[in-house]
Amino acid sequence: MMGLTFWFRRFSENNAVAGLARLDAIQLQQMLRTGQISSLELVDALLEQYAAWEPRVGAFLNFRADQARDQARELDRRRSAGADLGLLAGLPVSVKDILCTVDYPTTCGSRMLRDYHSPFDATVVARIRDAGGIVFGKTNLDEFAMGSSTENSALAVTRNPWNTEHVPGGSSGGGAASVSAGICPLAIGTDTGGSIRQPAAFCGISGLKPTYGRVSRYGLVAFASSLDQAGPMARSVPELALLLEAIAGHDPRDATSAPNEVPSYSHTIAEPLRGLRIGIVPDHFDAGLDAEVDAAVREALGAFRARGATVREIELPASRQAIATYYVIAPCEASSNLARYDGVHFGHRSTERDRTDESPLARLYCRSRAEGLGAEVKRRIMLGTYALSSGYYEAYYLQAMRVRRLIRDELLAAFQSVDVIVGPTTPAPAYRLGEKANDPLSMYLEDLYTVSANLAGIPALSVPCGLSRSGLPIGLQIQAAPFAEELLLRAGAMYQQVTDWHQRRPAA
Numbered sequence: 001m002m003g004l005t006f007w008f009r010r011f012s013e014n015n016a017v018a019g020l021a022r023l024d025a026i027q028l029q030q031m032l033r034t035g036q037i038s039s040l041e042l043v044d045a046l047l048e049q050y051a052a053w054e055p056r057v058g059a060f061l062n063f064r065a066d067q068a069r070d071q072a073r074e075l076d077r078r079r080s081a082g083a084d085l086g087l088l089a090g091l092p093v094s095v096k097d098i099l100c101t102v103d104y105p106t107t108c109g110s111r112m113l114r115d116y117h118s119p120f121d122a123t124v125v126a127r128i129r130d131a132g133g134i135v136f137g138k139t140n141l142d143e144f145a146m147g148s149s150t151e152n153s154a155l156a157v158t159r160n161p162w163n164t165e166h167v168p169g170g171s172s173g174g175g176a177a178s179v180s181a182g183i184c185p186l187a188i189g190t191d192t193g194g195s196i197r198q199p200a201a202f203c204g205i206s207g208l209k210p211t212y213g214r215v216s217r218y219g220l221v222a223f224a225s226s227l228d229q230a231g232p233m234a235r236s237v238p239e240l241a242l243l244l245e246a247i248a249g250h251d252p253r254d255a256t257s258a259p260n261e262v263p264s265y266s267h268t269i270a271e272p273l274r275g276l277r278i279g280i281v282p283d284h285f286d287a288g289l290d291a292e293v294d295a296a297v298r299e300a301l302g303a304f305r306a307r308g309a310t311v312r313e314i315e316l317p318a319s320r321q322a323i324a325t326y327y328v329i330a331p332c333e334a335s336s337n338l339a340r341y342d343g344v345h346f347g348h349r350s351t352e353r354d355r356t357d358e359s360p361l362a363r364l365y366c367r368s369r370a371e372g373l374g375a376e377v378k379r380r381i382m383l384g385t386y387a388l389s390s391g392y393y394e395a396y397y398l399q400a401m402r403v404r405r406l407i408r409d410e411l412l413a414a415f416q417s418v419d420v421i422v423g424p425t426t427p428a429p430a431y432r433l434g435e436k437a438n439d440p441l442s443m444y445l446e447d448l449y450t451v452s453a454n455l456a457g458i459p460a461l462s463v464p465c466g467l468s469r470s471g472l473p474i475g476l477q478i479q480a481a482p483f484a485e486e487l488l489l490r491a492g493a494m495y496q497q498v499t500d501w502h503q504r505r506p507a508a
């Protein structure tokens with residue numbers, strides 16, 4: 001810490017470097033390229049930001065300043081030797097602690113994996129490094145990404161930078177807080193039912209869940225394999241395009257990864273978008289929607305109309321079952337995926353020895369799981385095991401899979417007549433810490449607008465579109481057809497050209 005303090009002091013005296021934390025990844029990239037700043041100067045400026053914010057928000061589970069500085073130094077050395085450093089050259093990216101990294105533990109926010117060190121990097125992480133990005137710490141999350149507030153983390157509490165009495169959202173709450181607080185320009189989150197978009201909305205930043213298969217899941221610790229997808233978080237949409245371009249693409253190590261070419265999102269984002277056809281779903285504006293969120297979304301639609309977009313209503317009746325469907329399928333897959341954490345194959349092993357008539361092995365499994373897993377994870381494993389058990393499988397899992405198909409079909413049909421579907425990301429702005437912690441159902445209902453995109457495998461974006469009277473951010477969700485990320489990003493960028501919500505920052 002002594003060393004850090006020295007650097008903080010040195011750089012607070014250096015005006016050229018002060019304020020770097022306020023610039024976006026595109027501006028920083030330009031300054032790095034032209035030699036106006038070095039990667040090390042950038043990292044040091046962000047370490048200052050870390051020192052100011054991290055004690056208040058708790059975005060990170062593990063953070064190694066020295067490691068980030070070493071990586072920056074190495075990048076500076078290669079740059080001065082004339083090397084082409086790649087798309088993210090010198091840019092710090094925080095990584096949700098559910099993606100495997102060789103140089104940090106990968107805990108998934110669980111006591112079960114508190115000491116787990118992966119022997120390999122997730123493909124997403126490897127691509128960030130290959131593109132010259134700097135892994136800037138591992139961020140907090142709900143245990144195994146199950147939750148919407150980051151309160152289910154067994155290891156740390158993360159707070160919303162806009163108001164530290166409130167949750168940052170979840171499960172990628174640490175990543176959203178890290179960008180919102182200006183500790184790093186870019187973050188990687190994961191989204192199984194809204195976990196990139198909802199914390200992005202709560203923390204006033206942008207976040208994209210890509211099409212299922214667009215980004216490799218290799219090394220992303222599985223929660224619900226048919227829904228999980230990693231994606232970019234940043235303040236603005238052009239920054240998302242940059243990070244998506246770096247991480248997307250086919251990976252032979254992930255059988256579900258798509259072979260489709262990766263467009264140059266960071267270039268096509270600048271192309272003008274004319275005559276955008278927007279669909280809105282009347283259900284999204286029902287009584288459950290907070291009045292301030294409603295007003296902000298309607299104002300955003302006005303901004304689109306002013307840029308030549310047309311808006312029409314579409315009905316998505318099957319999507320009314322989306323929450324029920326998701327909360328059968330996701331726990332079913334979780335119960336299967338989490339079977340490996342038994343203290344023998346993986347994870348915390350109980351050391352408690354007691355004499356009972358039970359088999360010592362069964363006892364070891366029970367105790368290891370009882371000690372290693374939190375209440376929400378246990379709840380999901382039980383729900384999933386129940387829904388998959390003989391006699392209930394047809395009634396729950398199979399039925400949910402049928403409804404999932406209907407939800408996908410009706411969304412794909414809708415994209416025949418509209419380019420994007422626009423609505424609120426969440427029913428209300430960020431709630432207070434503890435407010436819903438003991439009420440799983442009301443927590444699940446938070447995911448009302450986000451889970452359909454995961455069930456259908458389509459891409460979906462959240463961008464900031466307002467602030468409530470109490471000063472909390474509001475998010476606008478934009479969804480598009482499979483692999484229409486280019487269009488989605490251009491629509492988001494168009495909105496950000498005429499609004500400045502994404503430039504607002506929490507008070508220091």
Ligand code: GLN
Nearest residue numbers: 145146147192193194195
């Ligand atoms: N909030 C949802 C859940 O608890 C979504 C989580 C996620 O996207 N990882 O399952």
